[in-house]
Amino acid sequence: MGIARLADVIKEEAAEAVSSFPLRQYRDRVIALDASIAIYQFRTATPKLFNRNGENISHLQGLFYRTLHLLENGIKPVFVFDGQPPDLKQPLLARRAEAAGARRDAAESRRAENLPRPLKQDCETLLSYLGVPYVQAPAEAEATCAALVKSGKVWCTATEDMDALPFGSLRLIRHLNSKNNCEVEEFSLPDILQKLGMTQEQFVDLCILLGCDYCGKIWQLGPKKALKLLQQHGTIEQVLQNIDPQKHPLPANWDLEGARRLFLQPEVADPGRITLEWRDPDPEGLVRFLAHEKHMNEARVCRRLQRWQEAQPKPEEAQPKHQAPREGRKQRKLGEFFPASKHARPPEVRGVRARPPGTRGARGMAQGIILC
DNA sequence: ACTCTGCTTCTAGACGGT
DNA sequence: TGAAGCAGAGT
DNA sequence: ACCGTCC
Numbered sequence: 001m002g003i004a005r006l007a008d009v010i011k012e013e014a015a016e017a018v019s020s021f022p023l024r025q026y027r028d029r030v031i032a033l034d035a036s037i038a039i040y041q042f043r044t045a046t047p048k049l050f051n052r053n054g055e056n057i058s059h060l061q062g063l064f065y066r067t068l069h070l071l072e073n074g075i076k077p078v079f080v081f082d083g084q085p086p087d088l089k090q091p092l093l094a095r096r097a098e099a100a101g102a103r104r105d106a107a108e109s110r111r112a113e114n115l116p117r118p119l120k121q122d123c124e125t126l127l128s129y130l131g132v133p134y135v136q137a138p139a140e141a142e143a144t145c146a147a148l149v150k151s152g153k154v155w156c157t158a159t160e161d162m163d164a165l166p167f168g169s170l171r172l173i174r175h176l177n178s179k180n181n182c183e184v185e186e187f188s189l190p191d192i193l194q195k196l197g198m199t200q201e202q203f204v205d206l207c208i209l210l211g212c213d214y215c216g217k218i219w220q221l222g223p224k225k226a227l228k229l230l231q232q233h234g235t236i237e238q239v240l241q242n243i244d245p246q247k248h249p250l251p252a253n254w255d256l257e258g259a260r261r262l263f264l265q266p267e268v269a270d271p272g273r274i275t276l277e278w279r280d281p282d283p284e285g286l287v288r289f290l291a292h293e294k295h296m297n298e299a300r301v302c303r304r305l306q307r308w309q310e311a312q313p314k315p316e317e318a319q320p321k322h323q324a325p326r327e328g329r330k331q332r333k334l335g336e337f338f339p340a341s342k343h344a345r346p347p348e349v350r351g352v353r354a355r356p357p358g359t360r361g362a363r364g365m366a367q368g369i370i371l372c
Numbered sequence: 373a374c375t376c377t378g379c380t381t382c383t384a385g386a387c388g389g390t
Numbered sequence: 391t392g393a394a395g396c397a398g399a400g401t
Numbered sequence: 402a403c404c405g406t407c408c
Binding site: 373374375376377378379380381382383384 | 391392393394395396397398399400401
């Protein structure tokens with residue numbers, strides 16, 4: 001859900017902190033993406049795509065297309081997967097689950113938090129074949145994205161919800177879709193703080209008052225009042241002493257300190273122990289996995305891969321490999337991607353998991369690397 | 373006038389041919 | 391699910 | 402740019 005109306009507040013009160021750039025502006029930049037949100041978007045996009053076995057493969061198709069689009073634009077993506085949601089988020093998740101369950105069959109109600117294991121593994125396998133790194137966050141993905149940005153390993157976080165800002169992501173971009181010539185909207189956290197005249201701690205307080213995932217809202221305190229009162233008094237505690245508690249009752253079980261701690265000292269993957277590595281997509285592996293194993297339309301997969309290959313900046317040196325992007329061979333080249341054996345398993349490479357600090361995951365073989 | 377709430381409503385991704 | 395637009399009530 | 406289709 002993110003922070004209610006935060007984007008509106010920023011655009012109104014700190015418009016200078018928001019700019020918009022063409023995608024090409026981000027060439028050669030490392031961008032962290034919240035994998036769960038992206039996958040959730042693909043899964044809910046209409047219509048759902050089913051393969052011949054009745055499995056929903058919207059997420060694979062979406063991830064495949066969008067990632068290639070990013071790569072074609074010279075962007076170096078890194079996907080961050082959600083871990084365990086914080087306890088303070090449980091009430092929200094429960095409400096969500098209940099609402100979804102009441103509305104429809106509970107089967108489809110699972111939100112991206114805690115993606116079903118096979119779904120996530122499919123995505124990891126796909127990313128490995130695409131040569132794109134991914135990171136397992138211990139808790140909220142946005143928090144680890146922010147930590148990566150702060151560490152300098154990543155340029156910005158790309159996400160549709162604004163949580164990354166209170167988590168401390170110095171830059172956040174939205175609307176990073178696959179449309180041609182899409183304009184990306186960039187929020188600069190330092191500029192936001194400067195224009196609002198706030199510290200990061202005060203900004204976090206603002207986000208809590210606006211309404212976050214971790215605790216309820218104060219009745220009758222909306223964006224305008226919250227901002228004004230905070231700028232005036234500095235902290236939520238001070239604000240509370242200057243408003244009528246009768247007219248602005250606190251929600252039950254309001255854990256202000258807990259929410260603050262989740263934003264200011266979140267549990268994140270240690271950027272220092274993360275190695276990000278990109279390599280060329282593996283067309284054969286992709287065809288084998290997407291088309292043969294997951295039964296995505298083979299011609300489409302091949303066509304898209306071919307488009308990617310033709311968009312590659314040609315190395316001036318003669319490429320000894322099969323290539324020759326000449327005209328007239330387009331249709332014929334499809335055959336190159338077909339592996340010899342139809343039922344070949346994907347190579348036993350998978351990003352290593354990254355949980356306990358003791359586990360070193362960095363197997364040299366991993367295609368899609370990671371670890372912490 | 374301003375601001376917050378609650379209600380309604382619509383919409384979601386990407387490709388390819390036209 | 392959310393985001394956007396409108397009605398209405400409280401300040 | 403629009404719109405039907407993707408599986």
